[in-house]
Amino acid sequence: LFCASHSGEDQHTTTVKKLLNDVGLTCDALKCGTHPPRHISTYEKGLQNQIVFGPEHNNCSGKHTAMLLSALANGESLEDYYLQEHPVQQRILQTISEICEYPLEQIVLGIDGCGVPVHGLPLYNIALGYANLCANDKYNEKKTAAIDTMKQSIIKAPEMIGGTDRFCTEL
Secondary structure, X not given: OXXXXXXXXXXXXXXXXXXXXXXXXXXXXXXXXXXXXXXXXHHHHHHHOOOOOOHHHOOOHHHHHHHHHHHHHOOOOOXXXXXXXXXXXXXXXXXXXXXXXXXXXXXXXXXXXXXXXXXEOOXXXXXXXXXXXXXXXXXXXXHHHHHHHHHHHHHHOHHHOOOOOXXXXXX
16 A cells, blocks of 8 residues: 555555554545545445545555654654655655665656655666565665565555556556
């Protein structure tokens, strides 16, 4: 879910709510904005039941949840976790630079539709980053374990990345 651009199905929104609830937060902490679920049946059911769609339905609520959990674990402010200067965003930038083997200061930053920085770098380095994520002996033990956890999570629950009847889920 932390790597997702999900469809806003119940499996996604329930998990986001649970993860936040487990640490004493609510969906009000998410700064990703609100939009209806991409999953048509979920959207229609929500309209029929007069559900007010919230930030948990945003396709980026999973990564925003991960950012909040990172800030919380590191004792950082939660209200501004999405801003470029926040330590969470700086860690993400540093990690992208390292994994993609591209100078941090040359990464072009924009703002994603969900309000967080988006990173622009050459396609070669993006592809190299994905290749590096597959190399089990490239990083120290702690980072390798984290990468392996991420990969295994994606393999075990691909529906959490996209959702029902999504190409990325099937792939």
